[in-house]
Amino acid sequence: MATFNLINDWLDNMQENADNASDQFTIALSNTAPGSEGTPPTGDGNGILGNVTQVAYTFLSTRNITTTSSSQASGTYKLILQDITLTSTGGATGPFQYVYVYDDTVAVPVKPLVCYYDYGSALTLNSGESLNVDFDDTNGLYQVA
Amino acid sequence: MSEQLFELQEKVAEIKAYLVANKMDMTGSEVAVEKAKIRAAEAEIQGILTKGADPCPGCGRQPIGMKKPAFFFVGCVSPTCSERRSRGDSVKLAVAAWNDEVYFERSEARASIVK
Numbered sequence: 211m212a213t214f215n216l217i218n219d220w221l222d223n224m225q226e227n228a229d230n231a232s233d234q235f236t237i238a239l240s241n242t243a244p245g246s247e248g249t250p251p252t253g254d255g256n257g258i259l260g261n262v263t264q265v266a267y268t269f270l271s272t273r274n275i276t277t278t279s280s281s282q283a284s285g286t287y288k289l290i291l292q293d294i295t296l297t298s299t300g301g302a303t304g305p306f307q308y309v310y311v312y313d314d315t316v317a318v319p320v321k322p323l324v325c326y327y328d329y330g331s332a333l334t335l336n337s338g339e340s341l342n343v344d345f346d347d348t349n350g351l352y353q354v355a
Numbered sequence: 356m357s358e359q360l361f362e363l364q365e366k367v368a369e370i371k372a373y374l375v376a377n378k379m380d381m382t383g384s385e386v387a388v389e390k391a392k393i394r395a396a397e398a399e400i401q402g403i404l405t406k407g408a409d410p411c412p413g414c415g416r417q418p419i420g421m422k423k424p425a426f427f428f429v430g431c432v433s434p435t436c437s438e439r440r441s442r443g444d445s446v447k448l449a450v451a452a453w454n455d456e457v458y459f460e461r462s463e464a465r466a467s468i469v470k
Contacts, residue, residue: 231397232390234371274371276364277397279419279432286434292421314375347421347461348430348437355434 212309212327215244216352219257223313223322224354230289231280233315235324235351237273237294237343239265239306241332251323259312259321269301269337275311279350288350295342298335305332309343311351325352360403360422367396405429408450411436418453420446429453 224230242263244252251261267273279290291311296303310326327343335341345351370393378386404420408429411418413436421428423442427449430440440458443449452458 229390232371232374232393234375274368276367278421279401281432283416283433284414284435288432290419290421290432293423295424315371315378317379342424347423347428347440348419348432350432353434 212329214325214327214352215252216325217251217257217323218254219319220322220324223257223316223319224324227316227318227322228313229315231277233277233313235275235277235291235311236314237275237296238262238310238312239267239270239304240308240310240326241265241304241306242308244308244326257323258319259310259323262308262310262323265304265306267303269298270303270335271295271297271299274314285355287354288348289352290347290350291345293342293344295340296335297340298337300337302334302336304334306334307332360400363396363400363403367393367400370396404446405450406446407454409454411439412456413439420449 238259240262244250247261247263249256249261251257273296275294276292278292307329308326309329311324312321313324314321316322370389374386374389401420405418408418410416411431411433414431414433416431416433418429418431426442426444427446428440428442429449431437440461441449441452442459443452
């Protein structure tokens with residue numbers, strides 16, 4: 211099971227720069243631990259895609275996530291995202307261990323990171339193999355209360 | 356229904372891609388127009404995925420609908436009712452399960468990746 215880690219800077223960006231209901235959230239894959247990046251994206255002020263060492267996506271299907279709901283109910287906000295299946299076709303993708311979600315629409319800062327999942331070990335998608343990123347249907351990617 | 360759903364999802368994806376590519380060159384009002392189109396299409400999508408669904412019996416809120424890889428989903432996002440999750444092989448079956456209060460337990464944790 212993958213573990214969820216919120217990027218601290220997102221708490222700032224989601225209030226000041228993002229429009230969760232209409233922004234494009236996208237997946238990024240990395241095999242470099244966030245803490246081992248040249249500029250760790252987990253550090254304050256560093257939570258952007260540019261600080262993530264990504265794998266090549268040559269053979270990978272779309273990484274764009276469909277947003278199902280962005281709303282609050284009874285004082286709790288939730289961002290609900292549709293599951294996404296990543297399929298490698300014609301070649302391998304990876305290895306990667308870290309699955310990031312970032313906001314592809316926000317321009318300043320450029321492509322802020324929302325969170326990442328640590329898969330626990332490196333994973334390679336060979337041609338024809340798929341990975342289903344299964345977001346929680348009702349609890350959402352994250353909540354704000 | 357599935358064709359209309361696909362077309363709407365494609366429309367949302369196209370507008371989002373357009374915004375990602377051109378946002379820096381657009382005025383605020385131009386961006387707002389495109390975002391309004393996204394919200395309208397997403398509302399239509401929700402209308403399709405929850406057609407005929409009763410309000411949540413716990414909180415009275417309208418449920419959300421979603422197409423999962425293996426099934427259609429209808430559920431409530433209220434914090435007090437988030438365990439009310441129904442599913443079916445079609446929108447109609449998922450909505451029927453929801454209206455009959457037939458819920459399923461999510462076995463995965465908060466999120467999971469399965470190869």
